Amino acid sequence: MFTSIKSRLIIWYLSTFSLVFTGLGIFLYYELEGIAMDSIDSHLHSEVQFLASFLREEEKQGHWGDELIELSTAAVGEYAISLSGHYYQLVSQNGKIIARSPSLAIAGASLPFKGELPAPSYKIIIGPGNEPLRMMTQSFKLSAGTVTIQAADTLKETYYLLRSFNNIILTIFPIAFIILGVGIFMITGWSFKALNNFSRKIRQITEKNLNERVESQGMETELKPLAEGFNIMLGHIEDAFAKQRQFLLDASHELRTPTSVIKSYCDVTLKKARGEIEYKEALTVIKDTSEKMASLIQKILDVAGLESKEVLLKKETVDIGSILSNIYKLMLPIAEENNIEIFLEDDKKIELPGDKERITELFINLVDNAIKYNRKGGTVIISSNIKNGFAVITIADTGIGIPEKDSSKIFDRFYRADKSRGEVKGAGLGLSIVKAIIEAHKGTIEVASTVGTGSAFKVMFPLA
Numbered sequence: 170m171f172t173s174i175k176s177r178l179i180i181w182y183l184s185t186f187s188l189v190f191t192g193l194g195i196f197l198y199y200e201l202e203g204i205a206m207d208s209i210d211s212h213l214h215s216e217v218q219f220l221a222s223f224l225r226e227e228e229k230q231g232h233w234g235d236e237l238i239e240l241s242t243a244a245v246g247e248y249a250i251s252l253s254g255h256y257y258q259l260v261s262q263n264g265k266i267i268a269r270s271p272s273l274a275i276a277g278a279s280l281p282f283k284g285e286l287p288a289p290s291y292k293i294i295i296g297p298g299n300e301p302l303r304m305m306t307q308s309f310k311l312s313a314g315t316v317t318i319q320a321a322d323t324l325k326e327t328y329y330l331l332r333s334f335n336n337i338i339l340t341i342f343p344i345a346f347i348i349l350g351v352g353i354f355m356i357t358g359w360s361f362k363a364l365n366n367f368s369r370k371i372r373q374i375t376e377k378n379l380n381e382r383v384e385s386q387g388m389e390t391e392l393k394p395l396a397e398g399f400n401i402m403l404g405h406i407e408d409a410f411a412k413q414r415q416f417l418l419d420a421s422h423e424l425r426t427p428t429s430v431i432k433s434y435c436d437v438t439l440k441k442a443r444g445e446i447e448y449k450e451a452l453t454v455i456k457d458t459s460e461k462m463a464s465l466i467q468k469i470l471d472v473a474g475l476e477s478k479e480v481l482l483k484k485e486t487v488d489i490g491s492i493l494s495n496i497y498k499l500m501l502p503i504a505e506e507n508n509i510e511i512f513l514e515d516d517k518k519i520e521l522p523g524d525k526e527r528i529t530e531l532f533i534n535l536v537d538n539a540i541k542y543n544r545k546g547g548t549v550i551i552s553s554n555i556k557n558g559f560a561v562i563t564i565a566d567t568g569i570g571i572p573e574k575d576s577s578k579i580f581d582r583f584y585r586a587d588k589s590r591g592e593v594k595g596a597g598l599g600l601s602i603v604k605a606i607i608e609a610h611k612g613t614i615e616v617a618s619t620v621g622t623g624s625a626f627k628v629m630f631p632l633a
């Protein structure tokens with residue numbers, strides 16, 4: 170029912186407020202009542218004690234009878250005014266009223282007497298003037314017999330005070346409740362307005378305006394990190410989109426050349442009737458070009474597949490030594506063809522969990538590059554080692570080297586250093602495949618290179 174944070178907040182706040190305020194009101198009411206009663210009781214107590222000690226004293230002096238008359242007539246102040254709400258009366262042990270304050274006597278009234286009570290007893294009664302009274306009763310043993318002294322004071326003022334307190338509380342409560350409720354409603358409204366603006370802004374962002382950002386300046390402190398985090402995420406998405414777009418452009422660009430070669434060969438050949446040799450030549454070119462195209466498409470699919478999701482690798486124990494030695498044997502004829510010497514230095518057995526096919530593919534790429542970008546009479550050294558829990562495999566060459574400005578970009582898709590473009594064939598995808606395979610194995614690759622001297626690609630795989 171209350172699914173919004175705003176309504177929950179308001180309900181929680183107002184119910185807590187009502188509970189605390191009502192509890193506090195009830196507590197204060199009873200505290201106040203207790204204080205007022207205590208003060209009346211202590212007044213009644215001293216009144217009764219005073220009368221008792223007065224009687225004892227007079228009894229000692231033998232003025233007992235006169236004194237009773239005096240108590241009934243000579244009282245002053247509130248005790249002398251008829252039904253003033255301030256009374257006392259003395260009752261003998263046979264239940265007869267032997268003296269009472271003029272405030273009772275004038276009106277011919279008395280306080281209710283229910284028998285002797287040796288300990289002081291307090292109770293609330295309805296007095297002769299129909300008003301609420303607090304009455305104290307206590308009996309005292311005198312030589313003339315037991316005398317019960319009763320004193321009572323009106324509770325009118327006390328009840329009036331409590332009623333006023335009640336009224337104040339009952340007036341303040343709804344006002345405070347309304348003010349607080351409206352306040353919370355407005356504050357939550359303001360806060361959530363910012364959130365609403367924020368979500369409206371998010372909804373407007375599509376792939377067409379990914380460069381837009383949410384304005385976090387002037388935003389509520391609590392929302393700022395959300396906006397900033399969202400902007401960072403937008404940045405990542407924008408980069409990914411840009412890379413994707415570039416990839417598409419580069420891929421189509423790369424595929425355009427072989428496609429036009431095939432098309433123009435077909436056009437030229439089909440223009441007129443040709444001899445068998447000419448057809449053969451044309452078909453050979455078309456076959457070679459479509460093979461290159463197929464290999465390029467395979468590479469593109471490889472890169473896209475390797476980078477787009479968690480690569481599903483066949484995990485097995487891979488013997489790096491045997492992979493490198495197979496690659497060495499495979500590449501030896503190609504190296505010889507290019508007048509390049511190739512060496513394999515691996516004296517330690519290295520085994521690690523991985524995908525044998527993919528790891529073979531990555532080292533073929535690196536060795537192939539080391540031959541491709543080498544010089545006549547140059548060398549390629551394949552070496553492997555174990556260092557700090559890592560298998561370290563280095564492919565070093567004595568080739569053209571990589572300019573510093575290019576060394577961080579050569580792992581990007583379709584990137585080729587300027588010098589390689591014209592002179593050596595390639596699509597610029599090999600190293601991005603290499604990097605993706607290494608990363609899928611939680612490994613790293615580094616390159617150290619000097620232009621004109623050579624390059625060394627260092628691959629590191631965690632052994633465990």
Ligand code: ADP
Binds near residue numbers: 587599
């Ligand atoms: P390709 O070889 O098809 O161009 P790669 O992704 O394998 O694509 O390499 C990207 C670029 O990195 C190459 O074009 C080249 O400029 C540079 N490169 C790679 N390996 C070497 C190397 N061993 N020596 C010099 N340059 C290299």
